[in-house]
Amino acid sequence: MPSLFFPRRLPQSVRLLALGLLSVLLSVLTQGQGELRTLALDAALPVQWFNSRTEALWGEIGGSLHSRAALEAENAQLRRALAAAQPLLLDRDVLRSENRQLLALLDSFPQAPGRVMAARVIAENFTAGNQIITVDHGRNDGVFTGQAVLATGGVAGQVVTVGTMTSQIALLSDLDSSVPAQSAQNDQPLLVNGTGNPQELQIPFQARNTPLRVGEQLVTSGLGGRYPPGLPIGTIQSIRRNGTQAFADIKVRPAVALGRLNTVLLLWPRNQPRATNTP
Amino acid sequence: MNALLLAIGFFLALAGNSLPMGPLYLALRPDFVALLLLYWAITSATELGLGVAWIIGLVQDVVDGGILGAHAMAAAVMIFVLYAGLGKVRNLPPWEQLFFIFILLLLERLGAWVWQAWGGPIAWNFALLLGPLTGALLWPIFVYLLDRIRHQLRSA
Numbered sequence: 147m148p149s150l151f152f153p154r155r156l157p158q159s160v161r162l163l164a165l166g167l168l169s170v171l172l173s174v175l176t177q178g179q180g181e182l183r184t185l186a187l188d189a190a191l192p193v194q195w196f197n198s199r200t201e202a203l204w205g206e207i208g209g210s211l212h213s214r215a216a217l218e219a220e221n222a223q224l225r226r227a228l229a230a231a232q233p234l235l236l237d238r239d240v241l242r243s244e245n246r247q248l249l250a251l252l253d254s255f256p257q258a259p260g261r262v263m264a265a266r267v268i269a270e271n272f273t274a275g276n277q278i279i280t281v282d283h284g285r286n287d288g289v290f291t292g293q294a295v296l297a298t299g300g301v302a303g304q305v306v307t308v309g310t311m312t313s314q315i316a317l318l319s320d321l322d323s324s325v326p327a328q329s330a331q332n333d334q335p336l337l338v339n340g341t342g343n344p345q346e347l348q349i350p351f352q353a354r355n356t357p358l359r360v361g362e363q364l365v366t367s368g369l370g371g372r373y374p375p376g377l378p379i380g381t382i383q384s385i386r387r388n389g390t391q392a393f394a395d396i397k398v399r400p401a402v403a404l405g406r407l408n409t410v411l412l413l414w415p416r417n418q419p420r421a422t423n424t425p
Numbered sequence: 426m427n428a429l430l431l432a433i434g435f436f437l438a439l440a441g442n443s444l445p446m447g448p449l450y451l452a453l454r455p456d457f458v459a460l461l462l463l464y465w466a467i468t469s470a471t472e473l474g475l476g477v478a479w480i481i482g483l484v485q486d487v488v489d490g491g492i493l494g495a496h497a498m499a500a501a502v503m504i505f506v507l508y509a510g511l512g513k514v515r516n517l518p519p520w521e522q523l524f525f526i527f528i529l530l531l532l533e534r535l536g537a538w539v540w541q542a543w544g545g546p547i548a549w550n551f552a553l554l555l556g557p558l559t560g561a562l563l564w565p566i567f568v569y570l571l572d573r574i575r576h577q578l579r580s581a
Contacts, residue, residue, distance in 0.1 A: 159505075161475050162502065165475060168494075173494040176493045176494075189487055190487055190488040192436070196436070200444060268445065270445045271489040271491070273491060273495075275542045276491040278489065278490050279445070306490070314490040342542070343552075405447075
């Protein structure tokens with residue numbers, strides 16, 4: 147508390163105000179400083195290393211506690227899932243070759259997904275607004291800011307910070323995340339935004355009489371060039387038209403279980419000479 | 426408190442805040458850094474400076490990879506409210522501090538949340554209350570354990 151005997155010492159409230167100003171300045175000035183973010187991420191390396199050790203240990207303990215029966219049940223379930231997926235895979239190959247032929251007709255190149263690298267999640271920095279995970283690959287492996295990240299089911303997010311050996315990925319559910327998308331049923335361009343909740347995304351700015359329907363699949367549209375087109379984002383879960391609001395309130399269930407990621411795929415787009423070879 | 430002990434404590438707290446342990450842990454985990462800050466502020470003989478709390482919050486921002494200054498400011502505000510408005514809480518037994526700890530943890534979480542959502546849309550989520558709630562419920566155990574550790578080290 148401020149004292150008359152120490153006139154040099156500022157009252158608490160004044161100090162709080164000064165710290166507040168400092169925080170605002172820091173927040174504003176450090177936004178979008180890639181080098182600084184890399185430095186910060188490298189500084190956090192000891193904590194992340196500790197985390198990955200703890201997680202591995204936890205996994206071992208959990209693994210040894212798994213009973214034989216549970217493992218057998220899981221095995222049977224995985225077999226069933228594999229069998230169910232097999233025809234789809236065949237289908238996909240057929241579709242892909244058909245697509246390639248059609249695109250060749252259009253004098254275009256097929257959009258191959260490109261090279262991928264699997265990365266392990268070593269930390270989940272989930273606060274109410276930030277949905278960020280840290281993975282064990284960084285600049286040394288050629289990871290770059292803005293890189294698309296996939297996971298089982300579809301798109302998971304994009305790289306926001308690259309450290310030397312680690313990098314951080316903002317998930318689709320991050321409050322700042324926004325992905326250009328389109329419905330698989332019609333080709334109207336949309337955005338899918340994060341809400342801060344890993345189980346829910348939303349589509350902004352759709353009029354109340356939107357043609358979108360519950361249950362429609364959303365895929366990336368490829369606009370902006372960050373994500374290749376055609377990757378699954380999620381399914382429309384609900385469309386609500388509230389009282390006097392101009393826009394419909396549309397919720398989307400993400401295709402990827404964003405809250406429980408263990409492994410993700412970093413995607414390197416294939417070099418596309420298409421843009422340069424136009425006469 | 427011993428500086429080394431504090432350093433180890435905050436390291437573990439930072440790690441505990443970002444352990445990838447699945448969705449249940451994610452929803453329920455209290456903010457360990459804020460808990461440790463409160464413990465430090467309540468038990469230390471001299472007042473914990475707002476600047477110190479701010480710097481520890483900043484370290485958390487760095488580790489989280491979020492916007493710099495969000496947790497820093499939230500931690501400073503939390504400690505300010507503890508000293509300026511809830512001075513008497515320091516003299517209560519841990520069981521009776523529980524409710525105040527909940528309020529302070531909630532203040533810290535909401536502060537950081539509003540800061541991070543700056544300029545964007547804010548969607549209220551009742552899950553925001555869970556972390557501070559478990560934090561407050563764990564508080565007496567937390568205090569007991571840390572007191573024991575400190576006592577052991579002092580007598581050793």
